[in-house]
Amino acid sequence: MTLGENIHNAFLVVFKTLKSIEKLISRCRNEFDMEKYHMPEKRFMRWSSDQSWEGWIYWSFILLFQRKDDGGVMENGWINAPVYAVEINVDSETCDTPKVYVAQMDFGDIFDWSAGCSPSNHSMFYDAIHADGWYEADESEDVITVRPAPGFEEKVSGHFWGFQSLRRMEKELTEINQDNYKTMIFGTIEELAGGGEDMA
Structure with missing residues (x-):
């Protein structure tokens, strides 16, 4: 096999992976329980740069959900309650195998937020999920807790919409399929929320 063929084959694998990720995103975005969950922004967060x-190929995709059990949707389109970030990550520098991270994120007063969330806000969620930069992580059993590092509390809160803390769990992307994605993703949201109810 020539070098050119190897390059083409490598890109074919990337494109097939992105197509599979698109299907998972579409299911999460279009088939979630609308009685139970709210999406403050339908687009996925991603980092892009020319x-x-x-930044030429996406490697991290973040969808945002909120639980309607936690409150009513305000005029700005948000619920004044935790935001659940679901990240699909295929970056080998971040995780040893492709992962789905489900994170419960607590912020300050969400009343003051504007409607929606630009996809370019990706780093605000990504950095907290992965405890990059001004954050520190503490692992206990299957849940990782992330908070601003000592001395950075005001900086993080001021720059990142009043971020306070995050609790996250992870799943292997290859273990998620069309039959179990609700349990693996929304079941994990309920587990983090303390509900732990069966979503199958």
């Missing part, structure tokens, strides 16, 4: 090759 200045660096790393």
Whole structure:
């Protein structure tokens, strides 16, 4: 096999992976229980740049959900309650195998937020999920808790919409399919929320 064929084959694998991710995102976005969950923003958060090759192909996709059990939807389109970030991550520098991270994120007063969330806000959620930069993580059993590192509390709160803390769990992306995605993703949201109810 020639070098050119190897390059083509490598891109075919990437494109097939992205197509599978698109299907999972579509299911999460279009088939979630609308009586139970709210999506403050239908688009997925992603990092993109034409200045660096790393931004030419998406490697992290973040969807946002909120639980209607936690409150009513306000005029700004948000619920004044935890935001659940569901990240699909295929970045080998972040995780040893492709993962889905489900994170319960607590913020300050959400009343003051504007409607929606730009996809370019990806790093605000991504950095907290992965405890990058101004954050520190503490692992206990299957749940990782992330908070601003000591001395960075005001900086994080001021820059990142009043972020306070995050609790996250992870799943292997390859273990999620069309039959179990509700249990693996929304069941994990309920587990983090303390509900733990069966979503199958």
